[in-house]
Amino acid sequence: MLLQIQFESEIPIYQQIKNQIIRGIATGALQQGEDLPSVRQLASDIGINFHTVIKVYNQLKQEGWVIIHRKSGVMINPDLNLTKTPEYMELLDDLMKTTTAEAFMRGLTKEEFINIIEKNYDNYKTQGGK
Template sequence: MLLKIDFESEIPIYQQIKNQVIKGIATGELSPGEDLPSVRQLAADIGINFHTVNKGYTLLKQEGWVVIHRKSGVMVNPEFKTELTEEYMETLEENLEIIAAEAYLRGLSSKDFQKIINNKFSNFIGKRGK
């Protein structure tokens, strides 16, 4: 998986790394057990500080998306179990509330907002690696 970093984005680079790995897992582009570049290798490939990559990988590890072994490196968690925790649902609702508020203020209709959400969600259905 080739990460595409937008250096002009307001989204921090470590967050872009995290987001792209999660999208890669959801689309099946990354499979459970698949190796990811080492922290130093990814930093060199992208041309960024390795601490930035480390921060992205650490967040992914904390959320269970990847496992990190000192000797074998970073890989997509082969034993990841999806579960909808109360904490995740609260975070999801908070994030969606801000997105919905901005869409409303910009004049997006409820119907169009729901259409966008449904289209984005349907992009992942049936694509996740098993």
């Protein structure tokens, strides 16, 4: 999977990488059990410092997305088993309150917004996310 980083963005680089890896898992571009590049490899591919990649991998590990093998490096957790915890649902709810409010005020109809959701979900369903 090729990562596209926007260096000018206000979103931190490590966050962009995290997002794209999670998207990759959802779409199936990254399969469970698949190896990720080594910290130094990925860093040099993207052209960033390897500490930034370490940070990404550590956060993904702590949230359960990946497993860090002492030897063989990092791989997508083969037993991926994330759940809709109350904390997550609260965050999501808050985010969607803010997001839909602005979308509504900018003239996006409910149908248009739902359409965006469906378009995204269709990328996942076909692949199967577990």
